Amino acid sequence: MFGPRNNRTARLALAGAVTLGLVGGLAACSSGGDSGSTASADNPVEITFQSWVPNIDQAVDAFNASHDDVKVTLETVTAGPDGGYAKMLSAVQAGNPADVAQLGYDAIPDFLVNDALEDITDYVGDSSDLFVPWQWNTGVFNDKVYAVPQASGPLGQFYRKDIFDSLGIAYPTTWDEYYQAAKTIHASDPNKYITAFAFNQAPWLIGLSQQGGANWFSTSDDAWNVTIDDESTLKVADFWQKLIDEGLVKIEADFSSEWNADIQNGNVATWISGSWADAILRGTAPDTAGKWAVGAMPQWQAGEDVSATWAGGSASAVLKGSKHPKEAAEFALWLNSDPESVNILTNVGAGWPAIADTSEITSLQSDPEVFSFYGGQDIWDVFAASDAAVDTSWKWPPLSSTLFSSLTDNVKSAVEGGTPLTDAYTKTQDDMVAALKAKGISVN
Template sequence: MRRTFALGIATVLAVSGLAGCGGDNEDGPEAKQTKAGPVTIEWWGWAPGYDKAAAAWNAAHPDITVKFTQTESGAKGGYQKMLSAVKAGNAPCLAQVGAETLPSFLVEGAVEDITPYVKDSAAKFQPSALKSVTFGGKQVAVPVDSGPMGLFYRKDIFARHKISVPKTWEEFTAAAEKLHAASPGTYLTSFNPDDMYGFSGLAQQAGAKWFSTEGDAWKVAVDDEPTLKVAAYWQNLIDKKLVDVQAAWSDAWFKHFSDGKIASLVGPVWMTKVLEDSVKGTSGKWAVAPMPNWVAGQTATGNVGGSPNAVLKGCKNPKEAVEFSTWLSTDTSAFDGLVTNGGLFPTTVNGAALPSIGTGRPFYGDQPVFQVFAEAAKTTVPDFGWGPATPELNEAFNAAVGDAVKKQGTLTEAFATIQTKAVESLKGKGLTVNQ
C-alpha cells in the first residue's frame, strides 16, 4: 500500500492497514477465529521476570502454552528482529514493544487490532495506559508497566561528604560541584550520550512535547524550548566536567557505580532491579528519592519506558495471546512477581495496592522504594508524545549527541540536527509534517 494519508491517527491507521479493520467486529462475530484445542503462544521480550511469569502461567493453563524467548532489548536490536520476522512471516504471536515504539510498528503494519478481545478488561487499566496503546479507537497492545522516574543515590557517599538529597536541579548542580571538589575522582552522576529514552524523560519533566498531531499532519518539536532547557543544563555540567560521560549499559558505566565513582542516577523505576543485579557489591548503600524538580515546591515527573505486549501481524491465536497478556498485567500474583523479579511498575487501576509495592528491598536498606515511585507516578507530566519513527530518531540522537560530547558542537546544536532528521524520517514514510 502506498504510504500516504491524511494523518492524525487516520494516517497511521491507513499506512498500517488497520483503517476499517475491527470497526464492525467489536462485539466479536467477525473477530479472527482461533483454532480449537491446545495452542502455543510464542512470546518475545527482555524484561526480567518474564520467563518466570510464563512458567507460572503454563503450570495453571495447560490449554494455552506460552513459549517465552529472551531477546535483545528493543533499542539494541530487538525491534529490528521483530520487524524482520513480521516481514518474513515467522514472527511470534506476542512481543514486548515499548509504548514509544508502537507508532513505528503501526506504520510498518506489524501489529494486529485486538479491540474485539479487550473490551472486558479495559476498566482494569489506567486511562493513560490504554491511551498509549490505542490509535483511532483501535487497541493494538495490552499495557504492562510504566516508568516513573526517581533519584537513585548512594547513601554512604552522600553522608560522607555531607550532601543533602537535592530537591531541585539547581541543588543538583550545587551537589555535583561540592562532591567533585571534595573528591575529584567522584561524580554525582553520569551523562549517557547514547540514551535517548533517558533524556526524553528529563525533557518530558520539563514540559517537552516532541510529537503531536494537528489535523491531518504531524507536528515535530524535538528541539522545543523545554528540551533545549534540559540540553543546556547538562551541557553546563559537561563543560564543567561535573558528570561522568559514559555509554549507558556499558561495563565501564556499571563499574563506576560499583566503585563509587558515580554516586547517583536519575532514572526510571525499573532501574531498581537493574542496579540490584548489576552492582551487587553495593547492596544496602542505595536509597531512592523523588527526582529533582525545576521549581522548588512543585512536583513534576518524567517517564521512561513502559512496554506493552503487542500482538504481531499474522498471529493465528490473538484471542489467547490477549488472554495471557491480560492475566500477566492484572493478576495480583503474576504482577507481584514482575515487581519483585523485574522491577516493573503496574499500569492497572489498583496496581499501587500490590503487596510488593510496600515491601522493603534489601539492596536499598529495606526501603520500600516502590512507594516513592507510586507517588511519582501521580505527577507524571502528560502528553509528551512519540511519533512513528522512533528507531530513526534514536539513531539520529546517538549520532548528534555523541558528536556533541566529543566537543563537535553543543547539545543544543545537536537537537537542531535531530529535529531535521526526525522531520525527514516522517516525510520519508509518506507522512505529512507541519513544523
C-alpha cells in the first residue's frame, strides 16, 4: 500500500530479530532534512505537528511562546489507522510529510515497517532517563530511537459511587465480586447495568485480556509467536460471555449517543478505561459531578495487583522526510518532558505522563476541578498505582491496525450472531497469522 512491494517485503521478512521484537535489519533512517540550518528569532525554523489530542494547541502555544528560533504549527488529524495514520503515511510516500506526528505505541511498528520514521537517536538518545523505561522503550528498536513517549493509558474503573452506596455494594476488588455487583445493579432496575460491553473498542478488549494475563505477541527464532486465543484470553472471554448471557451488561458502543445518555442518567454505572477518560467523563456528564469515584481494576485472584493499558499510550515521532528533523525531535522532547507542557497535556486528558518524575506536574498534586468531580478523591493515586502495575512485557506487532479491525469485527459478529466470544478470538488469531504471512512476516 505504501512503498514498493518488493522492498517492503524484504524488510518485513526480517521480523522478530530486534529490540522489543519488531523488525530486524531495518535500514538506518538517516536524517532527511537540513538539520544544520541556522535558525533565529528573525528566521525561525517552521515545523508542522499532527495530533488528534483535544486542546493540545495549548502546549504548542506554550512552546512557541518560549522559543524564538522554532515555530510549530498544529494540524489536527483524526485518530486511528483510517484517519490520521493513513494521511501521514500517504504524505511520507509523496515526499511532503509533516515534521512531527502523534502515534499510538501500537502504531509505531506499522510506521517502521513502512519506513516512515526518522532515526532521532542523535537528537534525543541521551534523554532516556527522563522517562519511565517501558514507555521510552516503545520507541526504541535496534538501539535506535524513533519516538519520544508522551503518555500511557493505565486502566482504572470509573464508577457511580452513589449508586454503589445506595445498593450497599462494596467496591469490587475481584472479578467474582464484580459479577455479584452486576447482578445487584441490574436486579435493582432492569434499565441499569454495571457497564456497557463495548464491542466497538479493540483497545478495551485487548486491555481486558492483557489484565487477565494474556500476552499475545512475542518473538523467537527470528519470527513472531501469535497467541491471541491463549488460555488467559479465553478465560476473560468466558467471563464476559456469562455477563452477556445473563443480561447483566448493556451491549452498546461506547462514545455513541446512547452510551453518552446512559453515562449521564446512571443506566451504565461503571466505565473501565484509561486515565485520560477523566476529561471525557467530566465533559460528557457534568451534571453528575460528585457522584463518581475511581477504583483499581478488579483482580482475577484476590490480593493480586495486575493492571493493563488502553492501547499502550502515545508518542511523538518525526516522520521520514522531515526537512528539519533536529528541530522536530527537540520539539517532541520538549512537548513530552517540559513540566509546563506535561502539566498542560495532563489537564487536557492526554494520559498518564511518560516522564519518570511527576513531582513538578501541578495538576497531579492538586486539581480542585477534577477532585471535586470525584467527590474529593485524588484519582491520580489510583492511576499512578495502575501504571506501576502494568505488564511491561506486552509487545505490539506490525499490522496493529489489522489486529484492531479484525478483533472488533469478530467480536461484533459474535455478539450480534449469538456465537461464543471465544470463537471471535480464535478467528482473530487466524486472521492475524494470515495477515502477517501475507506481508512476508515470519510466524512460528
